[in-house]
Amino acid sequence: MNTLIVVVGPxxxxxxxxxxxxxxxxxxxxxxxxxxxxxxxLCIGTAVPSQEELETVPHHFIQTxxxxxxxxxxxxxxxxxxxxxxxxxxxxxxxxxxxxxxxVDTVCKGIDDIPTVDPEIREEVVDWYRNNGLEALRxxxxxxxPEYYRIADLNNPKRLLHAVEIHQMTGTPISAFRxxxxxxxxxxxxxxxxxxxxxILYDRINSRVEQMMDxxxxxxxxxxxxxxxxxxxxxxxxxxxxxxxDGACSLDEAVDLIKRNSRKYARKQLTxxxxxADIKWFEPDQVQKIIEFTDQILxxxx
RNA sequence: GGGGAGAUACCAAAGUGGCCAACUGGGGCAGACUGUAACUCUGCUGGCGUACGCCUUCGUAGGUUCGAAUCCUGCUCUCCCCA
Numbered sequence: 001m002n003t004l005i006v007v008v009g010p011x012x013x014x015x016x017x018x019x020x021x022x023x024x025x026x027x028x029x030x031x032x033x034x035x036x037x038x039x040x041x042l043c044i045g046t047a048v049p050s051q052e053e054l055e056t057v058p059h060h061f062i063q064t065x066x067x068x069x070x071x072x073x074x075x076x077x078x079x080x081x082x083x084x085x086x087x088x089x090x091x092x093x094x095x096x097x098x099x100x101x102x103x104v105d106t107v108c109k110g111i112d113d114i115p116t117v118d119p120e121i122r123e124e125v126v127d128w129y130r131n132n133g134l135e136a137l138r139x140x141x142x143x144x145x146p147e148y149y150r151i152a153d154l155n156n157p158k159r160l161l162h163a164v165e166i167h168q169m170t171g172t173p174i175s176a177f178r179x180x181x182x183x184x185x186x187x188x189x190x191x192x193x194x195x196x197x198x199x200i201l202y203d204r205i206n207s208r209v210e211q212m213m214d215x216x217x218x219x220x221x222x223x224x225x226x227x228x229x230x231x232x233x234x235x236x237x238x239x240x241x242x243x244x245x246d247g248a249c250s251l252d253e254a255v256d257l258i259k260r261n262s263r264k265y266a267r268k269q270l271t272x273x274x275x276x277a278d279i280k281w282f283e284p285d286q287v288q289k290i291i292e293f294t295d296q297i298l299x300x301x302x
Numbered sequence: 303g304g305g306g307a308g309a310u311a312c313c314a315a316a317g318u319g320g321c322c323a324a325c326u327g328g329g330g331c332a333g334a335c336u337g338u339a340a341c342u343c344u345g346c347u348g349g350c351g352u353a354c355g356c357c358u359u360c361g362u363a364g365g366u367u368c369g370a371a372u373c374c375u376g377c378u379c380u381c382c383c384c385a
Contacts, residue, residue, distance in 0.1 A: 035339065046340085072338055102337090106337095111336050112337090116337070156343040159342070231338040235340050237340080239340095261340080264340095269340090271333060275333095
């Protein structure tokens with residue numbers, strides 16, 4: 001039976017190392033589910049695996065796009081599934097790992113088919129929102145899509161904007177596209193969660209930020225500073241240093257902020273994964289146990 | 303040594319007699335999440351309790367008052383200016 005081993009956990013916990021161990025053990029390959037390691041211009045700040053690590057095991061979806069490319073979860077779903085199904089023709093199991101919760105989930109459960117919004121439409125709607133405000137945006141949504149209005153997070157402009165954009169572009173309310181069903185996948189999944197004591201995790205995150213700085217993060221961020229408004233650069237590790245380049249804060253303050261925002265991100269990831277009952281949790285140093293666990297399941301089908 | 307300012311919850315910072323368990327921001331904790339998701343948004347944050355509520359807080363010890371974080375006095379500490 002084709003099996004996808006899914007490794008999740010908070011940033012800085014050591015998913016990459018464990019995934020590489022697993023992939024080596026099974027002579028397999030790694031599919032990355034990371035919305036920022038996707039960009040070739042970003043490396044240090046997104047903690048892309050080292051050149052050496054990348055050479056040990058084939059990796060996919062690492063630094064294959066440009067920060068200037070438009071890319072979204074749905075694109076990823078299509079590309080990742082195509083690749084996974086292809087790889088399964090000669091390798092099994094495969095390892096999926098990454099910190100982007102929605103990316104992982106989209107491989108595991110799928111995402112509804114909703115059209116991609118044209119940039120012009122997006123700009124038009126965003127402008128309208130800037131001029132009219134949140135209250136007006138809500139009202140506009142209520143009129144065009146009362147069904148979505150009922151369940152929407154009315155304080156969240158981004159979500160409301162998207163719903164309005166979809167209607168503006170297609171003439172169809174977003175609720176008509178939302179099926180919210182879990183797609184069947186032609187392979188089995190084993191979900192492995194990595195976590196450890198919060199205090200230790202925070203220490204690891206903090207020191208990893210220091211290491212990134214030592215590795216030249218400042219120069220990396222400087223090199224993409226001209227593109228700072230791109231969404232792909234609305235990213236922890238970059239936005240804080242942009243603020244430093246702007247003169248809005250000191251370098252020390254920016255680095256502290258990176259640490260703090262990384263910790264917040266880790267917490268958010270844990271919140272997301274906590275509700276997934278299919279995940280079997282381990283500590284970062286339990287690679288042996290993880291392998292025993294996956295071996296046991298894989299051998300069960302003989 | 304003289305003069306001035308101040309001590310508020312984890313931090314910063316409002317409050318200057320009752321509407322104060324105490325604004326707000328940060329941090330922390332918890333949660334939501336269907337299209338650029340490392341995004342965006344929400345709740346809680348003195349203790350106990352599901353809750354009406356009860357108990358203990360605003361440097362410290364007293365005092366005034368029906369009532370004090372807020373007024374008065376002593377003490378401790380911090381900061382600034384002049385010597």
